[in-house]
Amino acid sequence: MESRLALTVDGEEHTIEVDTRTTLLDALRDRIGATAPKKGCDHGQCGSCTVIEDGRRVTTCLSLAVAHDGASIVTASGLSDGDLGLHPMQQAFIEQDAFQCGYCTPGQICSAIGMLAEIADGSPSFVTEDLADPPTLTDAEIRERLSGNLCRCGAYVNILAAVRQATQHSDKGAA
Amino acid sequence: MRPFDYERATDAADAVARAASRPEAVFLAGGTNLVDHLKLGLVEPELLVDISHLPLAAIEQEPDGTLDIGANVRNADLAAHPAVRRSHPLLSRALLSGASGQLRNLATTGGNLLQRTRCVYFQDVTTPCNKRSPGSGCSALGGHTEQHAIFGASQQCIAVHPSDMAVALAALDAQVSLLGPEGVTSMPVTELHRLPGDSPERDTVLDRGQLITGVRIPPPPAGARHTYRKVRERSSFAFALISLAAEMVVEDGVIASARLALGGVAHKPWRARRAEEVLHGAPAITETFTAAAKAELEQARPLEGNAFKVPMARAMIVAALKELAVETT
Secondary structure, three states: OEEEEEEEEOOEEEEEEEEOOOEHHHHHHHHHOOOOOOOOOOOOOOOOOOEEEOOEEEOOOOOEHHHHOOOEEEOHHHOOEOOOEOOHHHHHHHHOOOOOOOOOHHHHHHHHHHHHHHHHOOOOOOOOOOOOOOOOOOHHHHHHHOOOOOOOOOOHHHHHHHHHHHHOOHHHOOO | OOOOEEEEOOOHHHHHHHHHHOOOEEEEOOOOOHHHHHHHOOOOOOEEEEOOOOOOOOEEEOOOOOEEEEOOOEHHHHHHOHHHHHHOHHHHHHHHOOOOHHHHOOOEHHHHHHOOOOOOOOOOOOOOOOOOOOOOOOOOOOOOOOOOOOOOOOOOOOOOOOOOHHHHHHHOOOEEEEEEOOEEEEEEHHHHEOOOOOOOOOOEOOOOOOEEEEEEEOOOOOOOEEEEEEEOOOOOOOOOOEEEEEEEEEEOOEEEEEEEEEEOOOOOOEEOHHHHHHHOOOEOOHHHHHHHHHHHHOOOOOOHHHOOHHHHHHHHHHHHHHHHOOOOO
């Protein structure tokens, strides 16, 4: 069964017709050509397909495209503004050497940006000591909140440093 | 993946009517479990009724303190809601102990309750499984049983329910609100899921076309202290070997009330009623807690691979009750 849907991806509107079985990830990559989100495990476990949909970080491999008709999606490619240069999170990943092969990086960066927005909103995590208080950005908080993004090269130490650096630019921290 | 039709429901009654109209229809909400199962070939529905756009995404606190949670409230939003963090912190903790940040932004309250077991044999279509393919046999029996049930299993199935949220809701006496072809009903969360018996293919007591529209949580008793504990094979983004949701009220050194539920031990969230019976009215001392854990675990029927769960559950219950045995007034 085919179905028509509209998606705004990195500021551009697209109308596509897809088989109902198409995941949002496959629609983005194969139909729209937005290849920043990567297919890693394709089962929601590795986070490499993470994008920011309507302001929230989500995996795209466990969503059917047809159920996301009308969504507005920002991928890692849409974070940088041509005039302003790279997003502070992207710049921090480069400066802190927070990747090796780079395959998981677009997902890591989208996830990290979404994660900082969640902390700014006061959302707790499993390691937040007192749920009554707003969370503080400890290393334990960053690690716990990014546990949905795997890096098989093992760049975690530098990813943590990159996220820390990006928070120094909190005025530009939101997507 | 077998082709399927996709329909977006316009309201809850429309969703029920659409799902009831076709024998192999399923509801689609967050998709984090269902879409995975479509890919793995575990389910082959002919119709997906998309309920994710229905206006069932509110959390309201009624004057008596009851929380009314819409079925489409995302796990992340439920965990972060101020009323939940204030009144039922064990529910927030349980939610935050499950899945990852990205998945909690997608997964819904109703979908979390209806997620299916992570038994590796159930998820592998090349192995026999009575839950997936009734009558084909249970590969877990005689296989790897570290993750499997110690309570209420059968010769047909030893799988466990994977939800953390449901364990907290079971302890909190939450009610599930339902809409079906026969109209509006509700039932305790503790009665939603069933033990496997001779029909492990049925996770819950729900009939075809019945839709979870929300969950209601009564207010906690005055002076209640809560905790949610979870043991897993790594410290984040993993299912429970054992989890425990516990709430207790202690007055003048005596246990006025206690509610406990275990996860990772049965085909359903396991409300520890035998332990509660021992606790109620007894002095809040270690001997009581040990006796309560013993009473509950006397029913355990562990297998060779998961015998560790019995002492682990015992230790977890005693440690949690000790933590809660501090009087707040």
